[in-house]
Amino acid sequence: MRISTIQQFNSGVRGISDNYSSVTRTQEQISSGKRLLTPADDPVATVRLLQLNQESNRLEQYSTNMTAANNSLTQEESILNSVNNALQRVREIAIEAGNGSRNDDDRKALATELEQREQELFNLFNTRNARGEYLFGGFQSSEAPFVKNPDGTYTYQGDEGQRSVQIAGSKTVPINDNGKDLFVNIANVNRVNTEAAATNTGTARISLGTVENKTEYDSTFYPQGSVGIVIGAAGDTYEIVDSGGLPLVPPVTGALELEDDGSYNIRYAGVSVKLDGDLQPGDSFTISTGDSTATSTNRETRGVLETVSLLRQTLENGTATTDDKLQLRDVIAVSLDNLDNAMNNVLSVQTTIGARMNVIESTQTENEEVALINTTVTSQLEDLDYAEALSRLSLQSVVLEASQQSFVKVSSLSLFNLLR
Numbered sequence: 001m002r003i004s005t006i007q008q009f010n011s012g013v014r015g016i017s018d019n020y021s022s023v024t025r026t027q028e029q030i031s032s033g034k035r036l037l038t039p040a041d042d043p044v045a046t047v048r049l050l051q052l053n054q055e056s057n058r059l060e061q062y063s064t065n066m067t068a069a070n071n072s073l074t075q076e077e078s079i080l081n082s083v084n085n086a087l088q089r090v091r092e093i094a095i096e097a098g099n100g101s102r103n104d105d106d107r108k109a110l111a112t113e114l115e116q117r118e119q120e121l122f123n124l125f126n127t128r129n130a131r132g133e134y135l136f137g138g139f140q141s142s143e144a145p146f147v148k149n150p151d152g153t154y155t156y157q158g159d160e161g162q163r164s165v166q167i168a169g170s171k172t173v174p175i176n177d178n179g180k181d182l183f184v185n186i187a188n189v190n191r192v193n194t195e196a197a198a199t200n201t202g203t204a205r206i207s208l209g210t211v212e213n214k215t216e217y218d219s220t221f222y223p224q225g226s227v228g229i230v231i232g233a234a235g236d237t238y239e240i241v242d243s244g245g246l247p248l249v250p251p252v253t254g255a256l257e258l259e260d261d262g263s264y265n266i267r268y269a270g271v272s273v274k275l276d277g278d279l280q281p282g283d284s285f286t287i288s289t290g291d292s293t294a295t296s297t298n299r300e301t302r303g304v305l306e307t308v309s310l311l312r313q314t315l316e317n318g319t320a321t322t323d324d325k326l327q328l329r330d331v332i333a334v335s336l337d338n339l340d341n342a343m344n345n346v347l348s349v350q351t352t353i354g355a356r357m358n359v360i361e362s363t364q365t366e367n368e369e370v371a372l373i374n375t376t377v378t379s380q381l382e383d384l385d386y387a388e389a390l391s392r393l394s395l396q397s398v399v400l401e402a403s404q405q406s407f408v409k410v411s412s413l414s415l416f417n418l419l420r
Contacts, residue, residue, distance in 0.1 A: 071129075077353050090311070098332045186303060186342045189211050194209045206287075240253070
């Protein structure tokens with residue numbers, strides 16, 4: 001076999017170059033601590049590492065989302081605690097206002113505090129988070145959800161949306177609650193209209209009606225639309241009649257029993273009313289379903305601010321007359337029930353907030369476990385085994401040195417050395 005001088009030199013240089021490249025690559029691995037320096041080192045492992053890196057980025061974003069969601073829910077829970085405290089104080093004021101020993105000045109002083117509580121609730125309903133977004137505006141987080149009109153009424157101008165964030169691959173969690181569901185759509189116990197007939201000969205009045213049993217009201221009273229109460233011939237009984245004045249089938253009658261407060265309490269189909277004053281035989285009273293218009297106070301729902309405002313106005317405008325006292329009694333009774341409904345509604349939402357925070361906590365634990373597994377797999381795929389690499393470097397260094405020495409020996413061979 002003939003080997004030319006150029007082949008000899010090229011072979012030697014290529015060998016040194018390859019060995020030097022191996023040494024250099026191993027040194028780079030050791031200095032970086034990574035087994036894979038280019039995708040060509042292990043294409044399959046490189047693809048898997050890209051997938052793990054994407055998953056890591058997603059988990060990091062989920063972690064950021066969970067932190068933001070938890071902060072938002074924590075703030076909302078704190079605000080709702082303040083709302084419940086304010087409502088509890090309003091309830092105490094309502095009970096105190098019903099104390100018969102209070103005079104007009106006392107009630108006006110209570111009305112002054114109610115005005116402050118009303119403003120406090122209004123401000124709480126328009127709370128913003130750290131990013132300047134309104135908590136209870138639904139999707140409309142850039143504008144105040146509650147607005148006070150020139151006539152003293154309140155309008156909710158947000159929507160019924162609920163913002164959510166993604167905290168896992170197929171899991172989202174709501175981070176707010178809209179003010180309409182929380183503070184506006186509160187079940188109103190005074191969803192019926194009451195009226196005394198103009199032809200009554202007595203001085204009796206009928207109180208504001210309250211719905212004590214919604215199930216009975218929905219199934220029996222609401223389909224009828226309207227019923228009447230007719231005082232019996234002896235003045236000590238009553239009968240419930242339909243809207244045309246005809247007895248119900250089967251008949252509904254009862255005895256008039258005087259209550260401790262001097263009134264007669266009548267209940268029918270989940271609705272309760274009081275009759276006060278001098279009842280005469282043949283006197284009649286009407287109870288009808290409430291008006292569904294937004295301006296009516298006898299609709300199915302009544303907002304928290306509207307309830308507080310109505311109670312405040314009644315205390316401000318009330319006098320010592322019998323009619324005003326009875327009106328105050330009725331408004332207080334309705335307000336107490338509506339305030340209880342509002343507080344129960346807030347407590348119900350607080351329960352869901354706690355459940356959402358539990359979901360966030362458990363999901364965070366799951367994501368941390370997945371992240372730990374991903375880190376372990378990533379380390380196995382790309383991290384360098386230093387013991388193996390150092391041993392390999394030592395071997396490659398010896399091979400490189402040997403190739404260099406052999407090249408020196410081989411390159412010195414020449415026929416010219418044999419010429420004399």
